[in-house]
Amino acid sequence: MKIVVISGSPHRSGTSAVLVDALIRGVLESGHQVTRFDAAFHRIQPCQACHACQQNGGVCVQRDDMDALHQSLLEAGAVVLASPIYYNDICGQLKTVIDRFYAKEQELKTPKRAALLLAFGDDSSDAVKGVLYNFRAMLGFFGWTLADTDIVAAYGCNSAEDVRKTDFPQDAYEVGRRMGMA
Numbered sequence: 658m659k660i661v662v663i664s665g666s667p668h669r670s671g672t673s674a675v676l677v678d679a680l681i682r683g684v685l686e687s688g689h690q691v692t693r694f695d696a697a698f699h700r701i702q703p704c705q706a707c708h709a710c711q712q713n714g715g716v717c718v719q720r721d722d723m724d725a726l727h728q729s730l731l732e733a734g735a736v737v738l739a740s741p742i743y744y745n746d747i748c749g750q751l752k753t754v755i756d757r758f759y760a761k762e763q764e765l766k767t768p769k770r771a772a773l774l775l776a777f778g779d780d781s782s783d784a785v786k787g788v789l790y791n792f793r794a795m796l797g798f799f800g801w802t803l804a805d806t807d808i809v810a811a812y813g814c815n816s817a818e819d820v821r822k823t824d825f826p827q828d829a830y831e832v833g834r835r836m837g838m839a
C-alpha cells in the first residue's frame with residue numbers, strides 16, 4: 658500500500674518530526690511505501706476559491722508542488738497528517754495543503770485510512786479536542802477512516818527533546834506498523 662505523510666511543521670528536526678520519523682519507520686518495517694511531504698519546505702499557495710477546478714474536471718489553476726501531492730494522494734491507500742498545535746489549532750502550513758484538496762475533492766472521496774500526529778506544549782490532550790472534532794468532520798467528508806488508535810496527541814511536548822522522553826514516538830511507530838493492515 659502507498660501511504661502519504663503530510664507534515665506541517667517548519668522545524669525539520671522538531672517535535673512533529675520525531676513522531677513522523679517514528680511512524681515512517683513503522684510503515685517501512687511493515688513493507689509499505691511512503692511518500693513524505695513536509696509542507697513548510699514546498700511551494701503551496703492558498704486555495705483562491707475561484708472554483709475553476711469544480712468546472713474543469715478537477716484541475717487547479719495554480720501550478721505549484723500541490724500537483725505532485727495530488728497525484729500521490731490519489732494513489733494512496735492511507736494518509737497521515739502531522740502538525741504542531743498553534744493557538745489551539747493545526748498550523749497554517751498543513752491547513753493550506755488541506756484546503757487545496759478541493760481541486761480533487763470528488764476523486765479523493767474514496768475510502769482511505771487516516772492517522773493524525775499532533776505535537777504541543779499543553780499538559781493535556783484536552784487541548785486538542787476542537788482539532789479532533791474538526792478532523793473527524795473533514796475526514797468523514799472524504800470518507801476516510803480515523804480510528805482513535807491512529808491518533809497520537811503528544812501533549813507536554815514543546816520540543817524534540819521533550820517528546821523523545823515520552824512514549825509518543827513509540828505510539829507513532831505502532832500506528833505506522835498497523836497502517837498497512839485493513
Ligand SMILES: Cc1cc2nc3c(=O)[nH]c(=O)nc-3n(C[C@H](O)[C@H](O)[C@H](O)COP(=O)(O)O)c2cc1C
Nearest residue numbers: 666668671672673741742743744745777778779815
Ligand atoms: C505560533 C505558535 C503557537 C503555538 N500555540 C500553541 C498552543 O496553542 N498550544 C500549545 O500547547 N502549544 C503551542 N505552541 C507550541 C508548539 O505546538 C510546540 O512547541 C510544538 O512542539 C512545536 O512542534 P514542531 O517542533 O513540530 O514544530 C505554539 C507554538 C507556536 C510557534
